[in-house]
Amino acid sequence: MKILKETITKYLSAQYDKAKRIIISPAFLALFLAGLVESQYYHIRHLKNMVAEPITTIIFFAFLYIVGLLVAEAIFKIFTSFDSSFDGQIKSNVEEIVTESKRYLYIVSPYISPGNLLVELILKAAKSGIKVTVIHHSSQLSNPDLLIFLRRLIEVGGEMYHHPKIHAKIYMNESSVLITSMNLITSSFDNSFESGIYTSYYSIRKECTNYIKNTILDSDLIKKTIEEDFNIKTGYCIRTGVEIPFNSLKPVEYKAYLSSGQNRNGKYCHFCGEKADTSVLDPFCEKHKNIKE
Numbered sequence: 001m002k003i004l005k006e007t008i009t010k011y012l013s014a015q016y017d018k019a020k021r022i023i024i025s026p027a028f029l030a031l032f033l034a035g036l037v038e039s040q041y042y043h044i045r046h047l048k049n050m051v052a053e054p055i056t057t058i059i060f061f062a063f064l065y066i067v068g069l070l071v072a073e074a075i076f077k078i079f080t081s082f083d084s085s086f087d088g089q090i091k092s093n094v095e096e097i098v099t100e101s102k103r104y105l106y107i108v109s110p111y112i113s114p115g116n117l118l119v120e121l122i123l124k125a126a127k128s129g130i131k132v133t134v135i136h137h138s139s140q141l142s143n144p145d146l147l148i149f150l151r152r153l154i155e156v157g158g159e160m161y162h163h164p165k166i167h168a169k170i171y172m173n174e175s176s177v178l179i180t181s182m183n184l185i186t187s188s189f190d191n192s193f194e195s196g197i198y199t200s201y202y203s204i205r206k207e208c209t210n211y212i213k214n215t216i217l218d219s220d221l222i223k224k225t226i227e228e229d230f231n232i233k234t235g236y237c238i239r240t241g242v243e244i245p246f247n248s249l250k251p252v253e254y255k256a257y258l259s260s261g262q263n264r265n266g267k268y269c270h271f272c273g274e275k276a277d278t279s280v281l282d283p284f285c286e287k288h289k290n291i292k293e
């Protein structure tokens with residue numbers, strides 16, 4: 001009984017998939033166009049004469065069908081693209097999605113360390129009024145790069161959310177979507193084997209939007225990412241490199257501050273503790289120069 005039920009379910013879902021494929025296929029569109037021309041311009045004269053002149057009718061419909069097919073193919077090519085994408089291409093796809101967004105931009109990626117170029121592109125989009133939403137894994141609340149990114153993103157009107165179960169990677173705007181294995185991490189861009197599907201196909205975009213809005217963002221465990229939830233509270237003394245509370249206005253430990261006299265220069269980045277030419281006024285290395293407190 002169970003086997004029978006499974007077989008029927010399987011058969012029905014296969015038929016449903018097939019039906020969906022047929023309806024959005026160029027062939028179906030061609031038939032539809034042929035039917036439209038016949039009813040609008042010939043008032044189904046050919047169909048009425050089917051019995052009397054079968055050959056003429058068949059040739060007429062075959063002709064319309066082929067024309068319809070060519071038109072449908074052309075329309076499909078103009079309005080949709082459907083590409084598989086690998087490794088370096090995926091990074092370009094992400095950049096394209098960011099730079100070509102006009103109304104909104106969704107970035108769903110568990111891990112986030114996008115690197116300067118991509119951060120600037122995303123911020124530029126947000127600044128120009130595009131609604132930017134970033135969704136990441138909750139474990140990233142200890143990632144300093146993400147904290148810097150959050151501060152800058154909020155400043156230009158973007159939003160960030162986190163969820164403990166994010167594993168999907170989806171990058172999309174109002175006209176294209178990239179479903180991929182790649183996290184938004186600089187090191188993944190060049191060092192990992194990554195794959196993805198990049199498409200402007202309407203129904204896939206719609207399904208992805210629904211999934212992000214109605215499943216992920218509507219889930220019970222989703223939380224807005226705010227600075228206070230980050231557990232990065234320590235910085236480094238720019239003179240000695242030892243751990244001190246993070247405060248860009250006081251990037252020097254008290255002892256070193258007393259002994260420094262008028263010397264306001266440092267040898268370490270207050271944010272990451274790496275060696276760098278820093279100062280009290282400019283306490284961060286090249287990589288973290290954009291951090292604000």
Ligand SMILES: [Zn+2]
Pocket residue numbers: 269270271272273274284285286287288
């Ligand atoms: Zn640094």
